[in-house]
Amino acid sequence: MSGVLVVMEQRNGAWNRMSFEALAAGQQLAAKLGTECSAAVLGSGIDSLASELASKKLTKVYAVQHDLLKTYTADGYVAALEQLLKQTSADYVLLPHTYQVRDFAPALATRFKQVLISDVIAIRHDSEGTTSPVFVRQLLQGKLNADYRHTATGPCFVSVQAGTFRAEAVEDGAAAIEAFAPQLSAEQIRSKPGEPFRESAQTVDLSAAPVIVSVGRGIGEQDNLGIVEELSKALGAELAASRPICDNGWLPMERQVGSSGQTVSPKLYLAIGISGAIQHLVGMKASKAVIAINKDENAPIFEVADYGVVGDLFEIVPELTKAVQAAKA
């Protein structure tokens, strides 16, 4: 086919919503390049998912089915997609930057002597006269952006970061479904995946909290948590945290915000000593208002903050607690 191929993600017949962001990216890239966009879905018993895709503006929908693709394994996915890509020879392969894609896409690209351009936050077409797009990635935990270009011949593999493209932007249309049956054998699948499970019942529902005070590694030590707890109490807020705080056991896991924790959208998210790594931002970007207190003016949290304070949290937080208490009194 040449053109753009988007690899969608599903588990047990349910889409990973990020797939539609990748689909939007694929459609837009194809339009810019004046080429066509197709999509692939892998699994077993996925006819209804393929039909759903067939209502999108795509040239083809590849329904890649095999019993051994029922549950995800890197070995199964790499082998199946390698075969599909050899047959379809897409110029660009777009994927959502999910945990699953991180698990198999680098190996898939390696099969083609290519390198995945991972976790892309924008696709630009700035240089006139050349068709090769620029892919923007973040470096240094979001403190720096970098422009990358694909310089080899062969398929260009790109994974797109959550929230970069809007799923609602996917254009409707009509596509032909093509069944693709990869050659797979049980010996090829070297790992045995178990069922997904959760560690403990969730007793705190941060997603309903109107005000969240969230604390990060800037707090330094567990013993210092008292000052944010007091602020949180003064505001009548729920206390939340970045991952390292929960990893250390300073606050329970269920108070973690981010891609491996909860997703929140309060009226106010007050980020204290949090740098704003993307895995944290995806969990709180939808907040109505964000206030960030951080001593580093380059901290990426300021990119999503409505109000920012560059300063020492140990000086500012106690003053803020006092001011809030006074305002409420």
Add this chain to the structure above:
Amino acid sequence: MKIVVAIKQVPERDAPIHIASNGKWIEDGDLNYTINEPDAYALEEALQLKEKTGTGEVVVVSAGPERVQSTLREALAKGADRAIHVEAVDLSSRDTLGVAQVLADAIKAESPDLILTGLQSDDLGLGQTGVVLAELLGIPHATIIMQVEPVDGGLKVKRELEDGWFQHVEMPLPALLTIQSGGNKLRYATLMGIKKAKTKEMKTVTASPAAGTPAIALERVYLPEKQKKTEMLTGSPAEVATKIVEKLKFEVRVL
């Protein structure tokens, strides 16, 4: 069990961000370097596995210029048995495949039972080198791993999924795992460990020159543009506090 841990040396998290004159990286003249955070957890997991099984060897490998030896030395002080420095001054001009190849060359000779890497580097954030390395070596892998348990015929690992979910995965050895931060408590190097590290083997091997041209190229780096218009609140802590309270009352309306 013979375990190889791939360790990357990266700039400290609070490194000053000044773009270098070639526009492709930050000025590195006076950067301080440290171990990539998840790699420290990979090392910890390896040391605990060795302690649990009572036998085996932990070999740490790092590719980069001479300065990476300090990070390797720290790993030795924490308890690794040997270190291999893959000397390469041109890593930034190699792509992931190129870097993984250099590591594969050095690790293959060791024929380890298990290879641990971090899940992603703090500086480049590719999240790929481990998976590519496994593919080059032709061994199975699992990513974003929190716990490792030796079982009959291989390993049982706990893999993190999105939104607070996990799954167990079983696999035969040899295998490669990319380790997530936070699964264990990190140990500190003891004085004794630091002393002992000086006598441990640190082998330097030279990376073979890059084969062919990279598949992707970094063209330039720049500071990100803000997604939102951030209003910066300035003044003394008390003044800032008053300003925030005003915003909370009249703009955000939560007071």
